[in-house]
């Protein structure tokens with residue numbers, strides 16, 4: 001399947017890494033649907049990419065509003081009949097998150113609701129359309145902070161980043177990658193967890209090392225994996241991340 005025939009949905013694509021994933025997929029010839037929860041922000045992203053001559057449209061999709069997820073899936077079904085690439089990018093942190101002794105449980109619930117439950121709901125809603133593709137690709141925007149191994153390794157640079165809600169949500173997302181890739185083993189659909197690196201976005205207070213454009217590169221590479229695509233992996237730019 002050539003990129004020119006592919007249709008992708010990127011959630012949370014109105015800014016940050018998601019916007020750059022959308023841009024790079026569209027630059028590769030993929031028709032990109034920009035998922036955004038706010039219509040005005042969606043329009044600004046579509047205007048940005050369209051002004052570069054890129055083929056994009058937007059769909060309203062809020063991971064915390066399951067009716068909006070169902071409506072978005074129906075819109076994509078009616079207009080395209082299938083989906084080739086799903087990039088589960090939308091995600092949040094929460095100011096009331098923190099170490100397990102102090103974090104607000106409600107903050108953990110909010111983060112889990114968006115990052116894990118919302119992503120699960122989006123994936124389930126789009127799966128019938130991904131099954132219509134000759135080479136379905138699901139990329140889950142993971143984080144090294146979701147690695148159980150690194151969270152327990154005092155030599156890891158991630159060891160001190162104790163955000164129980166966020167880190168648990170990304171560990172849960174990894175469980176989705178593992179279980180879904182196994183469940184879909186006999187289909188052409190592959191599912192991977194991809195860490196973008198530490199990226200300068202609103203989510204990090206612009207404190208990262210990478211630009212959003214740089215952070216988008218590995219997720220895009222996994223979205224465009226060819227026929228011998230690996231599935232069920234947890235990767236970062238330097239290679240595999242321990243679970």
Ligand code: NAP
Nearest residue numbers: 012016017062063064089090091141143198199201202203
């Ligand atoms: P960002 O700039 O804050 O962008 C997050 C995007 O998600 C925005 O478009 C936001 O929409 C959207 N979003 C949030 N909640 C949503 C909801 N309920 N429904 C729909 N969309 C929602 O963050 P980012 O740094 O680009 O992060 C993108 C992904 O990469 C996240 O999953 C994050 O966990 C992951 N990640 C980031 C880093 C990093 O260093 N930045 C590292 C590892 C993993 P609004 O504009 O409407 O808020």
